[in-house]
Amino acid sequence: MPKKFAKRSKPSGPSAKKGVGGKGQGGRPKKKGAKKKGPAGRTSYGPPKKRVFRKRPPRPSATPATTGPREDGERLQKVLAAAGVASRRECEELITAGRVHVDGKIVTELGARVDLSKQTVHLDGELLTASKPVYFALNKPTGVVCTARDPAGRPRVTDLLPPNAGRVFAIGRLDMSSEGLILLTNDGELANRITHPRHGVEKLYHVQVAGMPSNEVLAEVRKGVYIDEGRVAFKNVKLKSTRKSSAILEVILDEGRNREIRRVLARVGHKVQKLQRIAVGPVRLGEMPVGAYRELTREEVTALREATTGKHKTIAVEKRPSGPRPDRKRPPRKAAPKKAERPAEGRAIIGGEESKSATERPKRPTARPAKHRPHKHGATGKPTGKPSGKPPIKKGVKKSGGKPFNKSKNKGRGGSGGGKPKGKR
Template sequence: MPPNSRKNPRRKTGLSTRTRTRRPITPRPSPQHKKSDAEGERLQKVLAAAGIASRRESEQLILEGRVEVDGQTIVELGTRVDRLRQNISVDGEPLPRPKLAYYAVHKPEGVVCTTKDPSGRPRVTDLLPSGLGRLFSVGRLDMSSEGLILVTNDGALANELTHPRHGVEKTYDVQVTGHVDQTVLSKLRKGIHLAEGFARVVHVRTKSRRKNGTVLEMVLDEGRNREVRRLLARVGHRVQRLTRVAIGPIRLGEMPAGTVRRLTSEEIKKLRAYVRQAEQKPHNNQKRLDRPATRQAVLSWRDRKQQAAAGKHSAKKPNRRGGQR
């Protein structure tokens, strides 16, 4: 059969041989809700926490157009809102705004910071008095550590305290094995390579020495998982006890383990002022993560790049004719 005798069925029906897929059109959020879409909590979660209905029933209320935020009817389940700063109403009835609460907790070892724990382990929120409503921990402190953790229902302040761009400093008393010398302290200040990049402490000093160990004071402005333990493990010292003693201007003081106290109005003002100052302070977190900490590390990093580039060019691939290109 001649090569041109075959008929293209697509041409017969007048269809193009090239199929085009159209992207679904997603409506742009209104200017009124641009900020709430990026921050805050999901609307159905806020409704459920307020006791309006269950999470699934709250989703149905939204889909039925019975929920308004700042006077605008919301029908999208992904909408995020800030209950403390926005007016939310269901069937025309406004949600009562919760009273802001701020607590300092001395978390003991063996207590987790999560709001829900499927394993049934004791939580930080279990240490609080009953009847306070929904509260959550600000940041985290691993189960084997103890010390200060803040608990609140102020989502905006919690976000400012935990966001990397603010660089809120946290102070720890760390008891480690062995005697820590100045060489180790210098390494911690210059920076140490972890799995996700370079990290270094803001401040470190020796508080006391014991027969088989050392107590350090360390200040960090990042919130990476188990960062203190990982940094000290890289310099050959195992952490025996880790206690967070301060978050910004808030100190643990003489609070016994497992106790709770409400922050004073003066402490809350200091905390807000500290966050504003920290936001204006320049931070080079990304630069610290990506670039080596010492000149020797920079040189070896450049050598590795040159070797990798040389190896890439030396590996010749055969072209279609079987030769080298």
């Protein structure tokens, strides 16, 4: 066998073992802590080394240090909402869009704090100032939008308020084809609490739909109906009244989505014909004319704040008019005049004399009761039980003549009349 093909003999003995003080496969002694080589010649690592992380430089703020936000002020979106710009969510969109300037510099950070008494805040170039909070209730007509700015130039709910109302915005929205109660204020904090679903402030609606919804349909709406945004359920819905070809539903919501009622009812096959909001929490529409407005009372504002914390009943019960109840008793009737005091005008004059009226005519004598009439006695002396008067009709007697119909006309000729009785001859 050639030398290059000869088999190598395996080493034997204690020196052939690895790690026991002898020589390894290369005849070299093994060092403690040395790296081992794998079958492909790769080095297997020992214990991991401690990694050193490089510190990153501080991230630059979205708002430069020269812009003016302070650490001791209020958050910018809250200041804008309190100034009556819009709700807090809409104010956040205005800030991120770069439309707000603080001390002449653009601020896009939502966490920026400002002090309106020491700093200047501009929105689209207009200076904002702190104003006294105002609260209005308005009966929105159809064809009016609730947005603060409308590029199409349509009529807005703020146009129905007086010019001295200041900068106000609507709490929540009603679409253009809906009507009813809408609240307007410049208090962004309260507006945010009323509209946020977390606080659960209820809104009451009267909805006229086509057709007659069945109990199964109403139960399905209470359970939830799927629309584009997902599953939507009314807090409560019940049938209020019915008409010839439509019905009026009473719907209660504790959150508001775009045209939520219309889309849900159309999903179950009942198109909305008319939608009117009746109440927002404890504030009701009442008998306010369409397009009219009024300021909320201090009690109503307090009740709205309590409704956002769950301390107040959300939907107000319709109250009856206060004050003493009107006297609904009938007026006392006039006493009828006495007969002697009756005027002569009501009596007819016949032949120069006054005729007696019907009330003065003598009464007819009443007939004597039948039980007091004497009864006629029969042949046996016993009463027949019939009242006296016409004699009782006997059997075998004609009603007309009263004579026996079996008697012969010739007396004494074998008849049974007054002649002699027949005898044997």
